[in-house]
Amino acid sequence: MTQQAPPAAPASPSSRPVLKVGVLGSGTVGTQVVRLLGEQAEEFAARSGARLEVTGIAVRDLAAPRDPAVPRELLTDDATAVATSNDIVIELIGGIEPARTLILAAFRAGASVITGNKALIAAHGPELYAAAAAADVDFYYEAAVAGAIPVVYALRESMAGDRVTSVLGIVNGTTNYILDEMSTKGLSFEDALATAQELGYAEADPTADVDGLDAAAKAAIIASLAFHTRVGIDDVLVEGIRSITAEDIREAHASGCELKLLAIAQRVALDDAAEGVSVRVHPALVPADHPLASVHGAFNAVLVEAESAGRLMFYGKGAGGAPTASAVLSDVVAAAAHRVNGGQAPRESSYADLPVLGPEAAITRYQIQLRVDDQPGSLAAVATAFAANAVSIDSVRQSAYVGGDQAVVTIVTHPAAVKRLNAAVEALRSQERVLAVVSIQRVEGE
Amino acid sequence: MTQQAPPAAPASPSSRPVLKVGVLGSGTVGTQVVRLLGEQAEEFAARSGARLEVTGIAVRDLAAPRDPAVPRELLTDDATAVATSNDIVIELIGGIEPARTLILAAFRAGASVITGNKALIAAHGPELYAAAAAADVDFYYEAAVAGAIPVVYALRESMAGDRVTSVLGIVNGTTNYILDEMSTKGLSFEDALATAQELGYAEADPTADVDGLDAAAKAAIIASLAFHTRVGIDDVLVEGIRSITAEDIREAHASGCELKLLAIAQRVALDDAAEGVSVRVHPALVPADHPLASVHGAFNAVLVEAESAGRLMFYGKGAGGAPTASAVLSDVVAAAAHRVNGGQAPRESSYADLPVLGPEAAITRYQIQLRVDDQPGSLAAVATAFAANAVSIDSVRQSAYVGGDQAVVTIVTHPAAVKRLNAAVEALRSQERVLAVVSIQRVEGE
Numbered sequence: 001m002t003q004q005a006p007p008a009a010p011a012s013p014s015s016r017p018v019l020k021v022g023v024l025g026s027g028t029v030g031t032q033v034v035r036l037l038g039e040q041a042e043e044f045a046a047r048s049g050a051r052l053e054v055t056g057i058a059v060r061d062l063a064a065p066r067d068p069a070v071p072r073e074l075l076t077d078d079a080t081a082v083a084t085s086n087d088i089v090i091e092l093i094g095g096i097e098p099a100r101t102l103i104l105a106a107f108r109a110g111a112s113v114i115t116g117n118k119a120l121i122a123a124h125g126p127e128l129y130a131a132a133a134a135a136d137v138d139f140y141y142e143a144a145v146a147g148a149i150p151v152v153y154a155l156r157e158s159m160a161g162d163r164v165t166s167v168l169g170i171v172n173g174t175t176n177y178i179l180d181e182m183s184t185k186g187l188s189f190e191d192a193l194a195t196a197q198e199l200g201y202a203e204a205d206p207t208a209d210v211d212g213l214d215a216a217a218k219a220a221i222i223a224s225l226a227f228h229t230r231v232g233i234d235d236v237l238v239e240g241i242r243s244i245t246a247e248d249i250r251e252a253h254a255s256g257c258e259l260k261l262l263a264i265a266q267r268v269a270l271d272d273a274a275e276g277v278s279v280r281v282h283p284a285l286v287p288a289d290h291p292l293a294s295v296h297g298a299f300n301a302v303l304v305e306a307e308s309a310g311r312l313m314f315y316g317k318g319a320g321g322a323p324t325a326s327a328v329l330s331d332v333v334a335a336a337a338h339r340v341n342g343g344q345a346p347r348e349s350s351y352a353d354l355p356v357l358g359p360e361a362a363i364t365r366y367q368i369q370l371r372v373d374d375q376p377g378s379l380a381a382v383a384t385a386f387a388a389n390a391v392s393i394d395s396v397r398q399s400a401y402v403g404g405d406q407a408v409v410t411i412v413t414h415p416a417a418v419k420r421l422n423a424a425v426e427a428l429r430s431q432e433r434v435l436a437v438v439s440i441q442r443v444e445g446e
Numbered sequence: 447m448t449q450q451a452p453p454a455a456p457a458s459p460s461s462r463p464v465l466k467v468g469v470l471g472s473g474t475v476g477t478q479v480v481r482l483l484g485e486q487a488e489e490f491a492a493r494s495g496a497r498l499e500v501t502g503i504a505v506r507d508l509a510a511p512r513d514p515a516v517p518r519e520l521l522t523d524d525a526t527a528v529a530t531s532n533d534i535v536i537e538l539i540g541g542i543e544p545a546r547t548l549i550l551a552a553f554r555a556g557a558s559v560i561t562g563n564k565a566l567i568a569a570h571g572p573e574l575y576a577a578a579a580a581a582d583v584d585f586y587y588e589a590a591v592a593g594a595i596p597v598v599y600a601l602r603e604s605m606a607g608d609r610v611t612s613v614l615g616i617v618n619g620t621t622n623y624i625l626d627e628m629s630t631k632g633l634s635f636e637d638a639l640a641t642a643q644e645l646g647y648a649e650a651d652p653t654a655d656v657d658g659l660d661a662a663a664k665a666a667i668i669a670s671l672a673f674h675t676r677v678g679i680d681d682v683l684v685e686g687i688r689s690i691t692a693e694d695i696r697e698a699h700a701s702g703c704e705l706k707l708l709a710i711a712q713r714v715a716l717d718d719a720a721e722g723v724s725v726r727v728h729p730a731l732v733p734a735d736h737p738l739a740s741v742h743g744a745f746n747a748v749l750v751e752a753e754s755a756g757r758l759m760f761y762g763k764g765a766g767g768a769p770t771a772s773a774v775l776s777d778v779v780a781a782a783a784h785r786v787n788g789g790q791a792p793r794e795s796s797y798a799d800l801p802v803l804g805p806e807a808a809i810t811r812y813q814i815q816l817r818v819d820d821q822p823g824s825l826a827a828v829a830t831a832f833a834a835n836a837v838s839i840d841s842v843r844q845s846a847y848v849g850g851d852q853a854v855v856t857i858v859t860h861p862a863a864v865k866r867l868n869a870a871v872e873a874l875r876s877q878e879r880v881l882a883v884v885s886i887q888r889v890e891g892e
Contacts, residue, residue, distance in 0.1 A: 147755075148752075150604035153604050158773075160493050161777070310762065312594060313760070316759065328607065333603075343787065344787055344788070
């Protein structure tokens with residue numbers, strides 16, 4: 001090993017400045033964060049340049065049982081005091097209030113804030129960014145999307161030299177676990193949900209997960225970062241997985257696909273050479289050989305397509321105390337290093353300010369099952385309905401004879417705007433030879 | 447969308463400072479970088495806070511034909527002038543000299559430097575880091591490992607709150623392409639190499655790729671970042687793929703595996719509770735259901751295991767002009783933002799200073815094929831040789847009868863130190879019932 005430089009001389013531990021860290025909330029993630037900051041104090045000091053000293057942990061109920069890793073003497077029920085008396089504040093309460101008020105108070109008190117609160121960012125991101133900028137402190141939230149997978153980092157910094165064209169992700173482990181159970185074991189949605197609840201993958205009230213709201217908040221964050229455009233949760237079209245049946249999964253398999261709940265953020269070319277952004281969360285068929293099709297259980301994966309980089313995939317555990325703590329602590333190190341060495345976290349980047357498009361502008365593919373009159377000319381009639389709406393067909397498959405004179409035909413289109421796809425479906429419905437539109441599924445991933 | 451804050455007011459383009467950018471080398475990557483900085487100047491300005499103006503492009507031969515995207519008036523053969531007269535210098539010459547001297551000159555002249563030069567970093571990384579720190583400028587090299595996949599970023603920043611235990615990667619597209627051709631088409635190494643050369647995936651002199659040297663430089667960089675320890679290319683055990691035969695690939699398939707060239711960086715527990723680092727590049731069997739087994743063609747993938755995050759995988763294009771330009775330009779944006787807003791790139795982090803271990807300390811699994819006497823007691827004799835060296839056996843498979851009284855047995859061990867594995871092999875060789883050790887392959891990935 002030929003190394004000309006002398007070994008780097010780290011600042012001696014005693015000369016390092018102390019940074020005070022306050023933690024809001026002491027659930028699974030908070031417990032891990034406090035434990036690791038204690039156990040690996042020397043490593044955090046070496047990496048950040050500062051000694052990180054947890055001065056307070058705000059909890060709702062001082063009397064509740066706690067993990068022994070949480071020093072009892074640091075517990076307090078005065079969250080405002082913790083938010084306003086530290087250099088770095090870690091918000092792990094979740095939800096909109098009091099998290100928002102506490103974070104704003106922390107910024108005003110000169111603290112950098114780390115959070116994993118996707119709902120809050122998706123609803124109030126610009127306000128939080130502005131408050132951080134006004135106070136000249138850092139605002140980090142790697143843990144808000146896909147746990148320890150550095151998706152926020154990748155989009156905010158690694159893609160800063162590129163133009164992202166789309167992001168396609170499995171960002172909610174609960175729903176992916178449920179769909180995976182349905183796919184591999186043939187369970188109904190209800191049974192798969194019950195299993196997920198027993199194992200702690202789904203909460204007693206599973207609404208935020210199964211109705212797609214958690215994924216929608218993440219999709220809003222992803223789209224904001226990817227396209228330098230403000231996207232709030234209300235801009236995201238959301239459809240959950242409650243209505244998915246075992247039959248839908250069987251049909252997906254028959255088409256060589258898996259059914260996945262996807263978060264999709266797309267840059268869409270508009271007619272006048274301008275561009276817009278389509279952001280949505282919905283179940284979609286994914287071809288079995290697509291990388292997202294083989295994301296099993298509670299894992300997350302995010303596929304980023306960019307003009308220069310091509311396709312990048314990030315994969316890992318999207319939730320859980322330890323992976324989320326890993327994301328939080330990387331943000332803590334970054335914020336601490338800025339206190340020591342100067343510099344700042346990236347500010348809000350919304351310069352592109354692209355229009356966020358409505359549901360009809362989304363580009364997708366449809367898989368449409370039709371029951372048709374099994375007569376010569378039926379297929380021509382079907383093809384005409386697509387052609388008249390400028391939707392081109394990728395494949396046609398006769399899947400079953402229903403009776404002597406009826407057949408079920410499965411058609412997969414090429415990508416087209418939902419507006420045109422829906423017009424083609426309407427045209428199909430008015431065809432005499434088309435007896436019924438049996439099902440429509442979106443197909444994503446090529 | 448409920449957004450309380452007014453839209454962020456970007457600095458007006460005219461008020462932005464200008465940063466001068468010099469480019470050393472104008473090959474495929476340099477051409478893309480210069481083209482994109484020109485075409486997307488407004489976006490780069492919005493993201494970095496500065497207008498980035500390419501002032502010079504150093505080339506060896508002014509008369510050589512160039513892509514029209516490269517402005518001829520910026521070409522010069524005075525590389526030193528380009529290195530010493532800019533705010534940001536992008537080094538794309540490759541190799542040790544003159545790249546090293548030019549980068550050191552750039553640092554001394556107060557420039558931040560972006561490079562993708564893995565060989566230089568693996569040989570002189572500490573010197574370069576020290577020179578950057580002395581000049582209080584940035585040193586970035588995302589493009590040095592796995593092209594546009596943000597592996598350097600992930601290890602240097604996203605894992606800063608975690609403890610990495612191992613990194614396993616396919617980081618050389620050329621060799622992965624060759625092995626993939628051998629695996630899917632049954633080609634010999636020579637024929638697969640010839641195909642790779644025809645398609646431009648391998649160079650006329652393929653030594654750096656097929657002998658594992660390129661991967662070894664990347665392994666050294668990965669290990670340095672993952673373990674906060676200086677690892678140079680000479681610390682890496684290297685074995686290339688030249689000796690891999692079509693028969694080896696068939697045997698891999700028979701074992702349910704793919705043969706891949708892996709870069710491996712491992713944290714290894716030593717007997718005295720201390721830790722060391724094992725860094726190596728060699729072909730290994732990877733079980734077919736392991737994520738690295740399905741990395742095809744010239745793609746790269748890196749699997750990071752960390753104590754809190756668990757397993758993370760990063761996947762994408764590891765080479766090529768556009769993906770590499772994407773990585774370079776993200777570094778340019780970061781360095782430019784620091785010029786505008788203050789702050790600095792991470793400095794060298796070598797505080798852990800773990801010992802870099804020799805070949806015998808590596809932890810791996812062996813798949814050993816033996817030709818044995820097909821008599822009762824042969825298996826017991828084999829098992830004894832392993833047990834005597836504290837190596838436990840994962841599976842035993844009788845793969846073929848050679849003749850009436852001989853059989854071929856394939857044994858896969860559990861993970862163990864190479865020292866113990868080799869001792870077990872020696873013990874096998876001295877067993878009367880063992881007629882020959884037919885082959886030994888390492889097995890990685892669980």
